[in-house]
Amino acid sequence: MDVSDLVKLKPDTLQVVLQEIGLGKPGEIEDAIEKLKEWIHQQPHFKKRDYHEHFLKTTIIMSGSLERAKKQIEKMCTMRTFCPKIFGVQNVKKEFSYILEHGSFITMPEITDQNQRVFIASVHGKISNSSQLTDFYRYGFCFGEYLKRHDCIGKYHYIFDLRQANMMELLAVSNPLEMKQSFTILTECYGVKIKGIHFVTKSKLIESFFTILKQFLKPKMVQRLHHHSSTDTLVEIMGEKFLPSDLGGTGPSTRELHNKWVEALSSEESTKFFQEMNEALIDESLRSTFELSEEYAGMAGSFRTLTVD
Template structure:
C-alpha cells in the first residue's frame, strides 16, 4: 500500500505515509510490501489462527504499531485473536442499544479528525457525569475496542495522545465503582492487541482526588508510561501543547464540539459497512486445541486473571 485510503472523518497530512514509515525504518521502496507478505505467509502457517484473510492494510498497521518489527507484528495479531477467544466479554459488539445502553450518559469518546503536527492522533474522553451503574466501565472498554478495530482498519498512525476531560466527572463515584483488574486487562488489550502507542495522557480536573486516581494508574502501568501522565487544572496547557486547531470547543479549540463529533462517529461506527466488518473480525479467534501447549504457556500463562506475562508498555 503506497497511499492512505480516504476516510469519512479521519484526515492525514500529505507526508503522513512517508513520516510514519521513516519513523519505523521501513521507508525503502518495496520494503513494507515485503514485510506484509512475510506476515501473510506466517498467518497461513499457523494452525490455531481461525482467520487467514486479514487485509494488507490490517497487517501493515500491525507492523507500523510494532515499530517495524515483523516478529512483534506476528505476536500482536496472535494476541488479538487469543484475547477474543479467552475474554469474549470485551468483544462481540452487535448494536448500540444492546451493548452500550447508558454509555453516552456517562461521557463521550472521540478521535479528532486532524493529525497533530507530529502526525499523532489525538483522542478525547469527556466524562460528563457519575457512572450510571456498575457495568459502565466494561461497556466503555468494549466500546473502546470497537473503536480501535475501526481505527486499525482505516487509520495510518503509530502514536496517540490522550486527553481525559474530568471537569464534570464525579471522582468519588469513579473511584468507588472502578475495578482495577478490569482496567488492567483493558490497558493490556489496547496495547497488545491493537498496538496503540500512547505518547501522553493528559487529565483535566481541579479535584484533589486526582492524586488518588493517578496513584492507582501508577500501580497498573510501566514506569515509562507513568512518566507520560500529566495533570492539569484547566485547558491552558492543553492548548499550548496541541494548538487550538486540533482540539474541540470544550477544550478551547476550534475543531467543533465533542458532542457533534461523537454523533458523526456513532453514525460511522454503526454503519452497515462497519458492522459487517466488525462481525467478520469477531470471528478472528483461535483454536487452542491446535496450538502447541508449550507455546501457549510460554506466552499467555496467567493472562485471563493476573496478566503475569503480558504487560502495558
C-alpha cells in the same frame, strides 16, 4: 459517513511513518504485508486467516516491525478467545446506547505536527457501577478496530475530560485490574504507542486516581501522566487546532464529533467488519502446550479475572 472526515492524514504521513520503521523504500511495505499474510496462513491454530491489507499494513506500522506484528496478531487472537464478552461487538449503536448518554469517545480528525492522533474520552453523566465502566472500555476498543482498518497512525495522546464527572463515584467503581487489562489490550493487541495521558479536572481526587495508575504503569508511562485543572495548560501542550472547541481548541465540538463517530462505528460497513473480526480466534487444541503455558499463563475466561503482564 466519509472516513476521511474523521481520520485525516497529511500528504506525506504514510511515507513518514514507513521511514520511521525502516520500510520507506518502494515495495518494502508491500513485501512485508505478503510475508505477514504467508505467516498467518501457516498458523494452524488461527481460526481466521484472511485480513484486509490495510489492517495488516497498520499492524506492521504500529508494531514497528514484521516480527512484532506477528506477536501482536497472536496476542489479539488469544485475547479474543479468552475474553469473548469484551470483544464480540455486533452493533455499536444498539449495544452501547445507554452508556453513550453518560460519556463520549472521539478522535480529533487532524493529526499533530508530530504525526500523533488525539483521542478524547469525556464523562458527563453518572457512572453508577463497574459494568458501565467496563462497557466504556469495550466501546473504546471499537475505535481500536476501526482505526486499524482506516488509519496508519500508532502514536496517541489520550485526554480524559472529567470536568463534569463525580470523581468520588468514579473512583468507587474503578477496578484497578480492569484498568490494567484495558491498558494491556490497548498497547499489546492494538499496538497503540501512548505519548501522553491527560486528565482535565479541578478535583483533588485525581491524585488518588493517579495512585491507582502508578500501580501498573511503567515509570516511563508515569512520566507521561498530566493533570490539567483547566483547559489552558492542555491547549499549551496540544495546540488549539488539535482540540475540540469545548476543550479550548478551534476544532469541532466533542458532541459534534461524538455523533459522527457513533454513526461511523454503527455503519453497515463497520458492523460487518466488527463481525468478521469476531472470528479472529485461537483453536487451543492446535497450539502447542508449551507456547500456551509460557506466553499466556494465568489467563482466565473473563475480563474481570484475566491477568496479563
